[in-house]
Amino acid sequence: MIPPAVPAALDPLVAAFLTDRDGVRAALRRYGSPLHLVFPQIFTANLAALRAVLDVGAIRHRICYAHKVNRSAAFVRTAAHAGIAVDVASVGELRSAQAAGFPADRIEVTGPKGATALRAALGAAATVNVDNLWELATLADLAPAETIVPVLLRVSGFSGSSPSRFGIDLTEVATALELLVRHRNRLRLLGFAFHLDTAATAERVNAVGDCLELIERAYAHGLAPTVLDIGGGLRQVFTADADGYDAYDRALRAGLLGSGPAMHWGNNTFGYHVAEAKVHGGPVFHKYANTESAADILAALLAAPLPGHGGRALGAVLTDNLLELWLEPGKALVDHAGITVAQVEFVKQAGTGATLVHLDLSRDTVTAADQEVLIDPIVLAEVAEPRPAGVYFAGHLCLERDLITQRQVRVARLPSPGDPVIFPNTAAYHTDLSAAQAAMHPTPAKVAVLHHEGRFVLCPDADYRPGGR
Template structure:
């Protein structure tokens, strides 16, 4: 039996798969709006939120979910969060404006990250909760507040691990100075509690931070302060791969290739963070997070059920409940997981002198990758039916979604068949604009006009590094919804969730103001009775 080709198969949400499988749906969207495009699926976001809430409802009497806006600029996601009744975490004046424009009131907005004086003035005027990053911020808030209503603040702390330094938050070593400022300004500042954000997904680090913050709560009581909130931040992981064994097999082959064993699997001298020494491959690769198989909901459940030694083995949830602390969370990735894909067209395919095959697309690397990371899941090539001489006129535009490495190709006249290894290249005149620096095996050689789908790009991939180099505009963002048996595609700014199902209002949140649902403007409509 022939060994399967190296592959990094992506996990695809059934609703996204149904849209990509629908004949004509994707091509109609591309013709109408152009290429490349980002597609977001707010109903997938709503499902993720529902699962997240279910875990919290099981463990906690009081909590607040603050959607981390920075994960994606999509208004459709923000409107879905607002309609669901959760809060939002913003980190810039522009994100604040986006949240307010989407209907969030000041009671449901938290502001994190470093802030300059002008931004602080605006935040105080708005009456939102300020997650204080440093002592200067805290001091200026007290000075700027004047005799107005108290400014609600959380104090972000850091320094839980002596061997790790963070550029964010007030170090534990400076906490007494923070207590002095809070105590001296109780008439101007309403101190809600403590916050932290752990960049690592390791449970032990988060538990250590929670335990340290619980100790700070006890210290705060001694300063006449009454904290009632513990904000544990975000950082809940995503699951990208649909087959962990094949992912591990690909990485093993890649490591072997770095030792000059077997076929070359990376562009140029790219080692993805590994280093070769003494005939062995060492280090942690830059793509390690794509190997994760633990969903965010399990990570959250395990955290809430973790015992705290200093509290007699009671769980995190029990200690929070016993001390009447409201747990706040700032999920971003966990809520948009599998709720976004990016689609581009093949412009041309070329072969280099050494036989390397490049598939050039009408998109650049910065539109589908977060910063310098390598996205270790395979793009999906959808062959255009324009290449199929047997396809009737007006019939579907793309072949059904399939795993390229596992599917026998359908022969096409004058077209090379059989598996082919390629690199996907971007549209910029820069050597570094390689969308994949790792080799991707496809069932057959792509052709101009074919569509390439990059799965699960909703979290940071779409926006974090997006640029307008060579005056190329950033890809348009569209929202896809399945309603009444058909798919509808909206400009992102036009999407409204009020006719969707599965979004009950949140409990334990203040009522919203009058809801004024605008009428969606000109959705693209594709019948599909078989979609979930």
């Protein structure tokens, strides 16, 4: 049986680039394989879509690009050029943001921070999104005389939300406010922040309601917060065919049950578990099922009624209270703005009869180790006639676990050695989160792609300058 197809949603710019097969091969010859390609113009378009939603509601806002989503210099320079802010989660990212041209008042330092990171944040005069009480007290101790550090309090522990290891629990906010009052000559509270590990509108609305109450409590302490930071977590759209995704999921589960052809390698169950002749649980690839754009998710959140405010929309409540909304999108800004290209090394038959297509990259190059790629890679094969087949893509590490796809993938035709294989939409965490140099394989090059005057121009990511500067 040939598995159902799960085609990727491609930005028109990426689709146009891939139609030039000679151009793709030329890029591999010039920069080597495997290769990460980033498209800053798509980043700019994604940013414009989010800005349009916020502008419709006339909401005071700040968009902070979450640098951790990708190490690309082209992306962070594009963000700086666009005039937005940046969210950095390490000293290295802070240095990268400064090199890209972000001024101090457009840099926010987030995540858990030790003394070294806090000193770097202070040295940069950046806003500090405080994760815990120790950070808050240490900031007050480390801040130079006559320096007032702008801070946000990241809070967690909302009812109805999963427990989080990040942020100050709601039960500890009173202590945090006392610290801020005691050190008001060193620390200035800008507002409250949260980051939920979900895109569910109901949970976000609930968190916003709790944060508005915290703002009232801060006012009662003589503080004057004006910012509500709702973090990131806006989703991506991976697949061009939601029905195809569902068909594949059904076929995969049937294979796990033994009521259909097996489409899984070995004992991999993708997060499902089988019991009493049924498949239970949720898969590790659930994010690929999303069909809502980040802009639509944001619009729905801003339009959602806020409990306790007479049914008024969340966005209207923020505006009425003269609050500034901060967002920290990462995935949403690089959605569809990056692809990874590799070459086929050889094709073989395993002892099980499965067809393995070996590539010159590892699984960790295109996905986190505990996740599965559930959109089909694109094979630019030279053979013209279509001959659909089901294959597994294998990596180049001498490890059994280095199967790039541990599920059977539909290809239009079997590739040959040297054929390019494209993994779409890899810019968000996929290329950098688990990247390693195992077995002394080099880290793939990263190259920016620009569409200019009807043609595509490529340059090393480190050399890219927005506006041709």
